[in-house]
Amino acid sequence: MSESLSSASLLRSRDAHAHVRVTYVELFFDLIFVFAVTQLSHLLIEHLSFAGAFQTLLLLLAVWWAWIDTSWVTNWLDPDHIAVRGLLFGLMFLGLLLSASIPHAFDAEGLLFAITYACMQIGRSSFMLWALRRRDNGNFRNFQRIAAWHVLIGVLWIGGALAQGPMRMAVWTLAVVLECIAPSVGFWVAGLGRSSTADWKVDGTHMAERCALFIIIALGESILVTGATAAGVKATFEVNMAFTAAFLSTVAMWWIYFNIGAERGSHRIASDADPGRIARATYTYAHVIIVAGIVVTAVGDEIVLKHAHANVHLTEAAVLIAGPALYLVGNSFFKRASAQHYPLSHLVGLALLAVIAILSPLMTAMLLGATTTAVLIVVAAWETASWRSANRSA
Numbered sequence: 001m002s003e004s005l006s007s008a009s010l011l012r013s014r015d016a017h018a019h020v021r022v023t024y025v026e027l028f029f030d031l032i033f034v035f036a037v038t039q040l041s042h043l044l045i046e047h048l049s050f051a052g053a054f055q056t057l058l059l060l061l062a063v064w065w066a067w068i069d070t071s072w073v074t075n076w077l078d079p080d081h082i083a084v085r086g087l088l089f090g091l092m093f094l095g096l097l098l099s100a101s102i103p104h105a106f107d108a109e110g111l112l113f114a115i116t117y118a119c120m121q122i123g124r125s126s127f128m129l130w131a132l133r134r135r136d137n138g139n140f141r142n143f144q145r146i147a148a149w150h151v152l153i154g155v156l157w158i159g160g161a162l163a164q165g166p167m168r169m170a171v172w173t174l175a176v177v178l179e180c181i182a183p184s185v186g187f188w189v190a191g192l193g194r195s196s197t198a199d200w201k202v203d204g205t206h207m208a209e210r211c212a213l214f215i216i217i218a219l220g221e222s223i224l225v226t227g228a229t230a231a232g233v234k235a236t237f238e239v240n241m242a243f244t245a246a247f248l249s250t251v252a253m254w255w256i257y258f259n260i261g262a263e264r265g266s267h268r269i270a271s272d273a274d275p276g277r278i279a280r281a282t283y284t285y286a287h288v289i290i291v292a293g294i295v296v297t298a299v300g301d302e303i304v305l306k307h308a309h310a311n312v313h314l315t316e317a318a319v320l321i322a323g324p325a326l327y328l329v330g331n332s333f334f335k336r337a338s339a340q341h342y343p344l345s346h347l348v349g350l351a352l353l354a355v356i357a358i359l360s361p362l363m364t365a366m367l368l369g370a371t372t373t374a375v376l377i378v379v380a381a382w383e384t385a386s387w388r389s390a391n392r393s394a
Contacts (some may be wrong), residue, residue, distance in 0.1 A: 004265055009078070010077055010081055010084060010131040011131060011132075011135060012076060012203075019203055019205035019206060020075060021206070022206060025080075025085055029088045032096055033063065033099075033214070034220065034221055034224075036099040037291075037334045038224065040056055040267040041221065041225055041295055041299050041302075042103065042295065043102055043103055045303070046103075048316070048319065050094060052168075053352070055106055055169070057240035058172055059102055059105055059172060060291070061176045061180065063098070065212065066181050067192050068211075068283070068284055068288075070091060071207065071211070074201055075240075076136075076139065076201075076202075087123075087124070091124065094116050094123075098117055102112040107129060110160075111161040111162065113157075113161065114160065114348075115161070117154070118150075118154030121153065121169070122150045125150050126147060129143050136201075139201070140194065144189075145186075145189045145192050149182045149189070153182075156171055160172040164207040180285075188312050197274050197277040197280060198274060200279065201275075202275050203270075204266070204268075205266055205274040206264065206338070207275075208270070208283065211287050212258070214287070215291070215294070215346075219250055219254055219294060219297075220329045221298060222301065224249075225298045225299075226298070228274060229301070229302045229306065230305055233306060236308070236309075238309055238364075238366050241366055242304045242308045242369055243293065245373040246301035246304065246305065246369065248373050248377065249324070249369075249372070250272070252376035253294060254382045256328075256346075256379060256380050258386070259383075259384060261334055261335050264339075265283075265334060269280075269283070278337060285333075286330055286334040287334065289332035289333065290326075290327055290334065291330075293326030293329070294327060296326060297323030299319055300369065301369065303320065303365060303369075304366055304368070308365055309364060311365070312360060312364070316365065317357070320369060324375060325347075327376075328350050328353075328379065331346060332347070332350075345382035346383075349379040352375045356371050356372060356375070
């Protein structure tokens, strides 16, 4: 095999004085997930019930693992190599199929979703085994374990797709649970042992930047949903107010994550002696809660724009409150990793949302949406003021 196609040139070169940059092909790959997040929002709005919310959660977690696992491998692989680009383009095609099948994943297109997801996970792990062979023994063993887990989980996804109704839900729930716990148990496999986070030699700045870009994707999808919904309803005073509140909530969410958390998190993981541990806890796990909050908030904005005058039902109120709450919970876990305590502003914001939940039966959709937006603005302003005060006194 020629040097240009050998695994020797598939891995990134590491410079101790420079971080691994995010390449254009990685950004191109991320475009698929704009569509995926939009599909998840539409799925939830069309199935606004506990069962619909649970189905959306399962598919969101599948989409997240498809993306975050790719972000991990591009931390090691060189995306400028033609073989790695081929991998990413192949994953993009599968991701497009995966996203297109989301609306009917629990109906006629369940098998397509399951096979596509299994191919993404197993195919990526197999590629990494080829790339790491005789190059990084510790990470090669790590991906032997990961591949074994992905094969097992892929079988469960496909097996669940062959079932119907509650059985499909049960099997896919088991598959998602295994996917979620696998990193926390070090991908333990009998005979191969378990991985240590010390084996996961990640560039922390690259991982932080990749996850921040996914947050931008999710926030961008929120803007798309708001704009598309507003374009389809009559522009009354209440609708215009709801539109303004939806926009301000997106700005506040951007501020809460990027004004302090993103940069501080990047410094924290880049300077840690075990960046793999930080990447697993704060980026692999905490960020999916943040993304879930953005998706649910976008659905809440659509509800408010379509029913601005009406009082909200219990399920609609739950969506309007759960979105900001999930977002604040996820950011609390994320920021706790780079601070000595959970941010007080976020905890107060959650307490305010709990009070609003009690009062929500008395509110119209527009008022409830404006109130939850006000909470996000208060949290953003409070945290910013506290940060500046702390820096002045330091």
